[in-house]
Amino acid sequence: MPVFALAQYARPELVPYLLPFSLYLAIAAGTIAHNHNHCVTFESKTLNTIFSNYISVFYGYPVFAWIPTHNLNHHKLVNKPGDATITWRHTNSNNALVALTYFFVSAYYQAGPINEYKKKAREKNPKLARQITMQYAVWLGVSAAFLVLGVALHGWKTGLWLFALVTFLPQFLGTYTMMLFNYMQHVHCDPWSKVNHSRNITGRIFNFLLFNNGLHTVHHNNAGAHWSTAYVEHAKVAHLVDPRLNEASYCWFVLRVYFLGPFYVPFRTQQLGRAPFDPPAGKKLSLDTDSVEAFEVGTNAAIT
Secondary structure, three states: OHHHHHHHHHOHHHHHHHHHHHHHHHHHHHHHHHHHOOOOOOOOHHHHHHHHHHHHHHHOOOHHHHHHHHHHHHHHHOOOOOOOOOOOOOOOOOOHHHHHHHHHHHHHHHHHHHHHHHHHHHHHOHHHHHHHHHHHHHHHHHHHHHHHHHHHHHHHHHHHHHHHHHHHHHHHHHHHHHHHHHHHHHOOOOOOOOOOOOOEEOOHHHHHHOOOOOOHHHHHHOOOOOHHHHHHHHHHHHHHOOHHHEEOOHHHHHHHHHHHOOOOHHHOOOOOOOOOOOOOOOOOOOOOOOOOOOOOOOOOOOOO
16 A cells, blocks of 8 residues: 555656556555454554554544444444434435435444544543544544655645545545445345345455455354455355345446436335334334444454
């Protein structure tokens, strides 16, 4: 990640050739951040702390944020009422406009659990609060350093242009695509089902490039499992999953649903099973985000 970034700052003429790799690596950084907060990368707590700071820079946001919004909220509720990342907040339609704007809606509501988590850390866990502060400092500090580097090497005009393309755009894409993947993996699924709560991308190329992130059913069923075991675990439940939720190709899914679907109804997704806003008897229905309960539970050596 830093090699491709620094090469473009040193030789701006390489941007058209190297930027696509930086964009892919930012998406990969998002997947790594996700996996790292479920199953830590190293045995050493110190190395995990360093890695969390490092990956925050290229992912585009301090990676601790996965814990309150994802580990402690989304995995607890899986697109049900109270999940900050619900796909159906304003509509249960699945179209290009809803998918493309989902990031902005979801980011707004995820701010609640993030701020609550930081507040509880300050009150109850000073060490955790310091680690959170350090991640912000590293993320913002290194980003600012890239800006200064670009201006120092090439002047304000080219330096700002380099920062926008080589640093800001990949960082934004890293966070944006993680939320977009979450949307596509849960929209029109049945969150009340034990296996049909998630959509899977089973294609080998997609999962090779993104560390098996497409195999989402087994991830929710055993979030702490290492990502390399996903295909083995998916094979055990694939026959139980509604076939419409096992997609062989991510690109074909996007093309079919969002580009061809508006013109051909059978290509659109339909709500499967029980809708998330149709809870079984006795379950509450509320758009309010659940409080971050037991905020230290579900974290790992990367942040504790």
